Amino acid sequence: MTRLAIWPILMLVVAPVSLAADGCGGLDISVMEPWEQRLMHQSEGTSELGRVCFVTADTDQVGRAYFILGLKTLHNFWYDLCKFAFDKAIRLRPDFQMAYWGRAMCESQLIWNSESPKNSNHYLSQGRSRNPKTKLSPREEEYYHAAEVLNNVTMCNSVGTLTPEGTRACRIRAFGDRMRLLADSYPTDTTAQAFGVLGYLAVGSVECKGPQCKVFDQARAAARKAYEADPTFSGTLHYGMHAHDFPVYSVYSEGTVYAIKYPEYVNGTCHSLHMPSHIWDRQGNFSLGILSNTKSIRSADLFSQSGALAFNGGPIGKNSTDHGGKGFAFNAGNIYHSLEYLQYEKLMRCEFAPARQLVARMAFAKSQAVSRLPPLQGHMVNHSKPMSEFAPTLGSALVQATTYTQWLYRMQARQVLVSMLLYLMPFGEGGPMAAQAAGLDHLSSPLLSLPQPLSWAPEATVYSHQVYSPQSEAGLWQALALSRLIIARKSLKLTIPLAPPPLFRDSVCGGGDTYEGCAGEMGAWAREVVGEASEVYKRIGMKHEQLQMDNLQLQIDSVRYYAAGDLESAVQKAQMSSQTTEEAMHNLVPTSTSLMFIPGTAFYGIMSLMAAAETMDSNKRNSYLKSSIEGFSSCLQPLGRPNHLLCLLGKARAAKALGDKSTASSSYSAFMASVAEDGECAPSVAEARKYLNSKGGGGDDGDSKIKTLAALYVSIPIAVVIVVSCGVCFHFGYKKYRSKRELDNAFLSLDMEDS
Numbered sequence: 001m002t003r004l005a006i007w008p009i010l011m012l013v014v015a016p017v018s019l020a021a022d023g024c025g026g027l028d029i030s031v032m033e034p035w036e037q038r039l040m041h042q043s044e045g046t047s048e049l050g051r052v053c054f055v056t057a058d059t060d061q062v063g064r065a066y067f068i069l070g071l072k073t074l075h076n077f078w079y080d081l082c083k084f085a086f087d088k089a090i091r092l093r094p095d096f097q098m099a100y101w102g103r104a105m106c107e108s109q110l111i112w113n114s115e116s117p118k119n120s121n122h123y124l125s126q127g128r129s130r131n132p133k134t135k136l137s138p139r140e141e142e143y144y145h146a147a148e149v150l151n152n153v154t155m156c157n158s159v160g161t162l163t164p165e166g167t168r169a170c171r172i173r174a175f176g177d178r179m180r181l182l183a184d185s186y187p188t189d190t191t192a193q194a195f196g197v198l199g200y201l202a203v204g205s206v207e208c209k210g211p212q213c214k215v216f217d218q219a220r221a222a223a224r225k226a227y228e229a230d231p232t233f234s235g236t237l238h239y240g241m242h243a244h245d246f247p248v249y250s251v252y253s254e255g256t257v258y259a260i261k262y263p264e265y266v267n268g269t270c271h272s273l274h275m276p277s278h279i280w281d282r283q284g285n286f287s288l289g290i291l292s293n294t295k296s297i298r299s300a301d302l303f304s305q306s307g308a309l310a311f312n313g314g315p316i317g318k319n320s321t322d323h324g325g326k327g328f329a330f331n332a333g334n335i336y337h338s339l340e341y342l343q344y345e346k347l348m349r350c351e352f353a354p355a356r357q358l359v360a361r362m363a364f365a366k367s368q369a370v371s372r373l374p375p376l377q378g379h380m381v382n383h384s385k386p387m388s389e390f391a392p393t394l395g396s397a398l399v400q401a402t403t404y405t406q407w408l409y410r411m412q413a414r415q416v417l418v419s420m421l422l423y424l425m426p427f428g429e430g431g432p433m434a435a436q437a438a439g440l441d442h443l444s445s446p447l448l449s450l451p452q453p454l455s456w457a458p459e460a461t462v463y464s465h466q467v468y469s470p471q472s473e474a475g476l477w478q479a480l481a482l483s484r485l486i487i488a489r490k491s492l493k494l495t496i497p498l499a500p501p502p503l504f505r506d507s508v509c510g511g512g513d514t515y516e517g518c519a520g521e522m523g524a525w526a527r528e529v530v531g532e533a534s535e536v537y538k539r540i541g542m543k544h545e546q547l548q549m550d551n552l553q554l555q556i557d558s559v560r561y562y563a564a565g566d567l568e569s570a571v572q573k574a575q576m577s578s579q580t581t582e583e584a585m586h587n588l589v590p591t592s593t594s595l596m597f598i599p600g601t602a603f604y605g606i607m608s609l610m611a612a613a614e615t616m617d618s619n620k621r622n623s624y625l626k627s628s629i630e631g632f633s634s635c636l637q638p639l640g641r642p643n644h645l646l647c648l649l650g651k652a653r654a655a656k657a658l659g660d661k662s663t664a665s666s667s668y669s670a671f672m673a674s675v676a677e678d679g680e681c682a683p684s685v686a687e688a689r690k691y692l693n694s695k696g697g698g699g700d701d702g703d704s705k706i707k708t709l710a711a712l713y714v715s716i717p718i719a720v721v722i723v724v725s726c727g728v729c730f731h732f733g734y735k736k737y738r739s740k741r742e743l744d745n746a747f748l749s750l751d752m753e754d755s
Contacts (some may be wrong), residue, residue, distance in 0.1 A: 027068065028061040031092075035308045039268075040069055048268025049076060050234030054191055056098055057137040063089050063096030070102045075194065075235040076269045080331050082106040090126075097136055100127025101144050108150055110172065110202040111242060112333065113467040113591050117151040117164045117171075124148055139186055146178035165458055165466075165540065169206035176203035183222070193226035194235025201242055205591040209543060211246040212586075219243040220254070227257075237262035238275065245278045245594065247585050249638035252282040263292070270300040270334035277341050278594070284636075284643030286345045286674065293342035300335045328368045336362060336407045343411050344595055347418045348645045349674070350681035352441065359411045366408045369401035370394075402455045402465055406472040409451060410597075413479035415441045416448075417598050420483050421606050421646050422680075426613035427653040429690070430683030438680045445483040446517060451476045451529075456536060468593070470533035471545060474526075475597050478552045481519075481526035482559045488519040489563040500524050523560050527553055544592040547584035551577050551600045558607055567611040571604075571627065578604035578631050585639050602646045605631030609654050628654040629663065643674045649684055656691060668692055 029037050041047045049072040056064055066089035073082040083106045089099035104120035104127075124147060136144060149155070149171065153163065156170035176199035183189075183196030200219035208215055223240035230236065237258050244255025259276035266272035274296035277289040303309075304327035339358055346355035371381050381397050383390060398405075423439025436443070454473050458466040500520040501507060509518040534549035558573035581600030588594065605628045612624035632651035635644050652667035668688035675681045 027065050029065050031062055032065060032069075033307070035306050036069060039072070040065065044232060046265055046267045048266070049073065049078075050266040050272075051232060052191070052234060054189075055139075056096075057140060058096050058098070058132065058134045060093050060096060063093035063099060066092065067096065067099050067102060070099070070106075071191065072234070073269075074102060074105055075191070075238060076266060077109070077112070077238070077271045077334065078269055078331060079106050079109055079333065095130050095132035095134075097127045097130055097132055098140055098143070100124060100130075101140075101147050104147050104151065108147070110198070111205070111590050113464045115151075115164065115168075117153055120147065120151040124151065139182075139189070142178070142182050142185070143192075146175055146182065149178055150175035172202045172206050175199060187229075190226070190230050190233045191235060193222070193229065194233060194239055197222045197226065197236065197239040197243060201239065201590045205589045208589050210586045211248050211251065211588055213589075216243065216246070220251070223258075231261065232265045234262070234266045234272070237265060238272065241275050241279065242590055245282070245590070247282060247588065247639045252279055252638070255279045255282075263295075268299060268303075270296050270303075270331060270338060273299055274334065274338040274341065277338075277345070281341070281345065282638070282642070284641070284674070286348045286643065289345040290342060290349065293338045293345065296338040297335060297342065300331055300338070304330065328365045332365075332403070336365065336404070340407055340411055341595065344414060347414060348643070349676045350422075350645055350679040350684075351676050352415075352419065352438070352680045355415060356441065359408070359415055362404070362408045362411050366401055366404040369404040370397050372397060372400065398452070399455050402469060405452070405454055406465075406468045409454075409472040409476040410595075412448065413475040413597055416445045416479040416483050418646065420445075420479075420486060421598065421602070422649075424486065424610060425606060425646070425650055425653065426609055427657045428684060429687045434683035437683075440680075442483050443487070445480055446487070448480060450480065450522075466536065466540060467542070467545070467591075470536045471549065471593060471596070474530040474533040474549055474552055477526040477529045478556055479597070481522040481556060484517050484519040484522045485559050485563045488517055519563070523556055523563075527556050530556065542592070543587040544584050544589065547580050547587060548593070548596050551580045551584065552597065554580060554600070555598070555603050558603070562607065562610070567614060571608050571611050571624065574600070574604040574607035574631075575627070576600075578634060582634065582639065598646075599635050599641055599644065601631050601635035601640050602644055602650070603631075605629070605635060605647060605650045605654070609650055612654075612657065622658060625654050625658040629658070629660075643670065645671075645675060645681070648674060649681070652688065652691075665692060 027040070029040050032040065039049050041049075042051045042053075044051060049069075052068060052072045052075060054068065054071055056067065058064070066085050070082055070085035070089060073079070073085055083103065086099050086103035086106060089096055090103065093099070100123045104123040107116045107120040107123075109115060124144070127144070152171065152174075153167050155174070156167040179192075179195045179199030183192045183199075186192045197219050200215050200222060204213055204215035204219065207213075220240075220243045223236060223243050226233070226236040227240060241255055241258040241262055244251050244258060246252060256279060259279040263273050263276055274293055277292040277296075280286070280288040280292060309327055309330060339362055343355045343358040346352075346358065381390075381393055385393065418441075419439055420442035423435050423442050428434070430438075451473050454469040455465045456469045456473075458464060500523075504521045504524055509521050530549055530553045534546050534553065537543075537546035537549060554573050554577040558570045558577065561567075561573060562570035577600030579600070608624045608628035608631060612621045612628060615621045615624060629651055632647040632654065634640055635647035636642055636651070641647065648667055648671040652664050652671055655661075655663035655667060668691055672685055672688050675685065677685050
């Protein structure tokens, strides 16, 4: 029986009614529901929400119990349950002032690009209006004041525009200053130390232009200091991992200790089980990423059936604005984030069918959201209503579902793009049938509906629409446009004009064979949408996202040139895409979207490889092949996407075509070690095995060489993790870190059921 298999049993375990909280005194949790009592379990070892203690001046046991539950969820970004717990504390104990502080902080989701100063100020002012017998302690006053500073839109008089968006940078800087003072003043307060790390990250998000920034170094130093004091605290482990989630080898390698420790000490939340995948994916270790996100999603699903949601229909939050107790909507920000990462990791393992199933789940959730009005009204969309009622009802429901549609669009885009580029990659030996299998999602993309417009307004549901809607809509437009341009050229051998007729949005699509499938119009329309998205990010100062949109636009231009038969211009645009991607990664900050679409480096490699396959001139062909290897090599660097499926296979094929046996052999071996042998890449795995077995691959002892090289490439990520972790632990002075049990938890649970 695996560890995951015993989860349903653990879900039914109820903690004792008297809870000893070291440093905080005892907590009477007898008034809590059984599922709440379970989450309150405090242990120096592992527990579902981790061990969190916080001394409050008000010693009311009921208020403190729900306050601690809320603080646990806050440290783990479980914001829906955070709101529920603090709301319940306020309802049961209206004079417990720190519950109002906690409820306000649930609205300030800084690393998620989502906040509501209006809502936060509502709770903060409510708390100030109380006249409790027990006043806040000086330490609690500092916490409360920091939250007031964070949400005070009127304090930033010098910025000109007194709006939440216009004052965000000013407010976050002030909040960061307050949290650093709090951490310095109370060195034994674990929450203060953790929020000190979070404060640095938040400030860096508005001040820094990329990973190489002093503030992020300070965040990592603060995390190390907090870890030395308490290596088990959930906030430290969580924010410490965010401080290391950068495309810099020395940084994300040091983050390995947090990736192992966080899910060990907090083993029951969707986010704590997901977050290690950020580090594993940076390292190109997609098997561990799949394990993390599989556990994460399963944890969320089991919680929805644990009694808290009354089997997905309430009662939790049924009278609030958090979608009630609907299983598909509760904790959506975590569930579908994990789902999106899992789909990406499956694609990188060349497991297209399971990835497709994850897209199907996301599509179903999006439809569930569309079928409902805002939760306070609680009515489902009914198509039998008169048009006068149906139209505004559906419009409201579509806006309500914007966040779900964002996830769906991004997942659909990746599914099409990876399938398309794998299908197009030349110099393979699998034959037409293998190409058709890999290209299924690409070849069937004309069956997908074109993207409906999303709300790009700055209002937030789970995330800020202004941040996530433009990239999601632009990404799917780009994917479908590229796919149709390629289908038109590769299948019908047509020449697609670079510019369709004027007013193409209003005129009939077609006009002869030239516009078969409306490919020309699709390319032009996609380019416009992507350009609009780029302008949005330029206006709100998100450089990384702006550059990523510019990257999409360059890729559209490249494929339009390719469709028109201009290989030289197509490769030039692809090279510009590669350069733009690298510039974007230098502008990545904690609030940036780290999981975009196809890296420009990979795209440059593939377009160069395709040009080489269609060029008769041998010198030009070799030049394209060298450019291809250059692009794929950049893709596989720490700043890019180590072990990216397309880059490993593309580099191997380019090197093979160029006659570079050493590079081809090492790339094929890395490819075999990284992908699933029984997935859509099975023909490519056979191709790699054949090459390595051949004399061209290095001699007659190919079988032993394959085993040796494959074992090497499998062991490298694990060896790096072990060596770096041990080094970090030595640095931290935590000598028992590399225990046999931890290694078993981190590496030996990759069984078939989990992955």
